[in-house]
Amino acid sequence: MDYHRKANRVLGSVFIVFLIAAGLRFTYPTAPGIHFFLFVSEAALVGGLADWFAVTALFRKPLGWPYHTALIPRNREKMVEAIVIMVQNELLSENLLRQKIQGFRLSPWLISKVEKSGGPAFLAEKLGTALGKGCQNLKIPESAAVLESMIRNKLMDSGLAKLFLAKLRIMVEKDELDPLLKEGIDKGIDLATTPRAKELLIQVLGQIQEKQIGNGGKLQKTILGLFQVTDGINLDEAAEDLQIELILHLRELQAPYHPVRGQLKELILEKLQSWERDPDALNTLESWKNTLLAETTLQPFLESLLEQVQVSLQAGRLPSGQALDHVLEPMLAAWWSALKEDTHFHALVDQFVQDVLAQALQSEHAVIGQTVRDTLESLSNEELNHFIEDKAGNDLQWIRINGSLVGGIVGGLLFVILNYGYSPLLELIKLH
Numbered sequence: 001m002d003y004h005r006k007a008n009r010v011l012g013s014v015f016i017v018f019l020i021a022a023g024l025r026f027t028y029p030t031a032p033g034i035h036f037f038l039f040v041s042e043a044a045l046v047g048g049l050a051d052w053f054a055v056t057a058l059f060r061k062p063l064g065w066p067y068h069t070a071l072i073p074r075n076r077e078k079m080v081e082a083i084v085i086m087v088q089n090e091l092l093s094e095n096l097l098r099q100k101i102q103g104f105r106l107s108p109w110l111i112s113k114v115e116k117s118g119g120p121a122f123l124a125e126k127l128g129t130a131l132g133k134g135c136q137n138l139k140i141p142e143s144a145a146v147l148e149s150m151i152r153n154k155l156m157d158s159g160l161a162k163l164f165l166a167k168l169r170i171m172v173e174k175d176e177l178d179p180l181l182k183e184g185i186d187k188g189i190d191l192a193t194t195p196r197a198k199e200l201l202i203q204v205l206g207q208i209q210e211k212q213i214g215n216g217g218k219l220q221k222t223i224l225g226l227f228q229v230t231d232g233i234n235l236d237e238a239a240e241d242l243q244i245e246l247i248l249h250l251r252e253l254q255a256p257y258h259p260v261r262g263q264l265k266e267l268i269l270e271k272l273q274s275w276e277r278d279p280d281a282l283n284t285l286e287s288w289k290n291t292l293l294a295e296t297t298l299q300p301f302l303e304s305l306l307e308q309v310q311v312s313l314q315a316g317r318l319p320s321g322q323a324l325d326h327v328l329e330p331m332l333a334a335w336w337s338a339l340k341e342d343t344h345f346h347a348l349v350d351q352f353v354q355d356v357l358a359q360a361l362q363s364e365h366a367v368i369g370q371t372v373r374d375t376l377e378s379l380s381n382e383e384l385n386h387f388i389e390d391k392a393g394n395d396l397q398w399i400r401i402n403g404s405l406v407g408g409i410v411g412g413l414l415f416v417i418l419n420y421g422y423s424p425l426l427e428l429i430k431l432h
Helices: 003-027 032-059 076-091 094-102 106-117 120-136 140-157 161-173 178-192 195-211 218-229 235-252 259-277 279-295 299-314 324-341 343-364 366-377 381-431
Strands: none
Touching: 003 032, 003 381, 032 381, 076 366, 094 343, 106 120, 106 343, 120 299, 120 324, 140 279, 140 299, 161 259, 161 279, 178 195, 178 235, 195 235, 259 279
């Protein structure tokens, strides 16, 4: 409600009532009720006008009256300074704020806020969104180059040969390489059963026949025996027999506990242990590693990988196709559960926040007063008046309204006292 307008209406109404009362008094000069009516309305008008003048004089010069009016604009510097001192030293004093900071606990509020928002699911959603947005401005070529440099420098600075050999030895001891061996044997069988394998065997047997090797190793004697059986002419049948023999041997090697596989395992372990103790072998492996790293460029692969990651994360998924929040939520759930129970971490966070706020308060407390001062000084006189009227204007207008009401009441009391108390008393005194 616009109390300024309401106060003006009340004052205008009182003035109209006064005019009516004055007219009635002039028309009926002897009527006692009219006299009372005029006295009360006159007092109400005087009270309303006096309070209107007083309230208006705070902000402006009522009717152009220059003496002790427009008090707020005239004394704005004193008023601004008083407000600054009140806010900085009383309402927001350094001691009061320090007490508030000492009682501030961020961790319970933060935990409660996250729990009300959904807990781990909320964290997974926010983290997924942040990762997606963070990837939008990712400069893939530059990032791939930096990542490649970090990987290459890390690998070249690290002695990996002994670690690699030890890891490989443990894998052999635990038969972790058996699946690879089985896969190799399976591929060997598949290759051995192809017509191309038979053609290769025919070519080899033909070369041996042409050289007519008489003295050689066991393999050569076996091959020559086949030549004798086949009269040294039918290479196709000999190659077929040799192919069948090769397939049978490879199928025998598929058995996990085949003696040859055991011998191969022992031989590999012996070599790995020997290389682990041989500085020359370790240096050779390190040299190979460094040469490979120097000659190999990872940037195209890393760019392709980063592009896949960027597209996937922006779509809220991993490159594998899994929903990102579904992957993050179980991880964050375990972390969040442990975090909620870690009271020591809570105390560290709260103490850190309190220390930061206390240091900021100590160095920047004067900013409060300066901010209030700058804000008030930036206002013009009219803006300052409007600011104060906006905050306290309704109460000030009620002062005006109450001035008319109280003036009328006091006028009525004075009329009664003067006419029914004071005047009879004077008559009584005159008689004596």
